[in-house]
Amino acid sequence: MHEGAIAESIVDILKRVKAESSIDKVTKVRLKIGIMSGVMVDALLFALEALRTEESIIKETEFEVIETQVKAKCNLCGKIYSYNDSTDIVMLCESCGMPLDIVEGKEMEIIDIEGD
Numbered sequence: 540m541h542e543g544a545i546a547e548s549i550v551d552i553l554k555r556v557k558a559e560s561s562i563d564k565v566t567k568v569r570l571k572i573g574i575m576s577g578v579m580v581d582a583l584l585f586a587l588e589a590l591r592t593e594e595s596i597i598k599e600t601e602f603e604v605i606e607t608q609v610k611a612k613c614n615l616c617g618k619i620y621s622y623n624d625s626t627d628i629v630m631l632c633e634s635c636g637m638p639l640d641i642v643e644g645k646e647m648e649i650i651d652i653e654g655d
């Protein structure tokens with residue numbers, strides 16, 4: 540994944556939000572990042588930090604990242620498996636041997652934005 544590009548698109552979204560609302564500056568952004576999204580949280584925060592000097596909109600923004608665990612579901616029996624670590628993921632249902640569908644844990648989204 541290209542965390543630099545993701546950081547830039549986050550800034551673009553914030554600029555759009557700012558243009559459409561009455562906020563002058565963004566004080567806090569909460570991001571939801573699935574542990575299977577392929578996004579390296581540290582690298583993303585580093586990229587955002589690097590953009591801070593050139594993008595005044597995030598000059599004083601606090602970024603909070605909430606990492607979500609992975610949920611996988613068996614299509615046959617409906618059993619849900621949860622994983623806190625992507626290395627633990629078993630891709631087959633323990634009871635049916637059917638491939639599991641990842642239903643959560645791949646997302647990367649902005650939960651909410653606070654501004655003044």
Ligand SMILES: [Zn+2]
Pocket residue numbers: 613614615616617618632633634635636637
């Ligand atoms: Zn099953």
